[in-house]
Amino acid sequence: MLKNFKNINSWRxxxxxxxxxxxxxxxxxxxWNDLFFNLxxxxxxxxxxxxxxxxxxxPGTIAGYWLSNILGxxxxxxxxxxxxxxxxxEHNLKKELLIGFISSTVYTLIILLLLQLNIFKTPDLFTQQPSLSIKSFLPL
Known part of the structure; x- marks a missing residue:
């Protein structure tokens, strides 16, 4: 098996x-990866x-989630x-970081929108506290 990988191109x-x-x-x-890896x-x-x-x-948890998605x-x-x-x-790291950041941010915003429109339901883990809404984070 290893003789098939003798040249550098195969290892790459x-x-x-x-x-x-x-x-x-x-x-x-x-x-499924969020439960086991990203979160x-x-x-x-x-x-x-x-x-x-x-x-x-x-904020650190949210930033860590974004960073793990961008890294992926x-x-x-x-x-x-x-x-x-x-x-x-050569890799254009600046361009690839920008693409990763934009795609992860768009994905996160889509999930937030689906949650706010009640298309996705989340379990009520904290029944004694009022649930958070996106309005509480907006400076309106």
């Missing part, structure tokens, strides 16, 4: 496939941010480029 393609797999696990493209990573990021200030836990999209982009291109080329 294998590395690309691994990056695509890891990126898919972190990306917003799979519906625990986001919670950890929020927890680390709360060391600086207790008020940073929720970037890993998939790098992996696909490694798999599909015959000759290795």
């Amino acid at each position: 393609k294998l590395k690309g496939l691994i990056l695509v797999g890891l990126g898919f696990l972190l990306s917003p493209l799979s519906w 625990p990573l986001a919670y950890l990021f929020g927890y680390l941010c709360s060391y600086f200030s207790a008020n940073l836990f929720l 999209i970037l890993l998939m982009q790098f992996g696909v480029i490694d798999v599909l291109q015959e000759k290795p080329q």
Whole structure:
């Protein structure tokens, strides 16, 4: 099996496939990954941010969620480029970060919209506290 991977191009393609797999696990493209990957990573990021200030836990968690999605999209982009291109080329990190940030933000806004329109229902985990709405975050 390893003799098929003697040239560098084959190793690069294998590395690309691994990056695509890891990126898919972190990306917003799979519906189940949030529970197992993104939310625990986001919670950890929020927890680390709360060391600086207790008020940073929720914003840190949201930022961690976005960062994990952006990282997933970037890993998939790098992996696909490694798999599909015959000759290795330089990555335009600025452009790929911008694409990842925009796509993750659009995805998050779509989910928020679906929640606000009651198309998606969330369980009421805190029955004694009033539920949050997007209006409480807007400066109106």
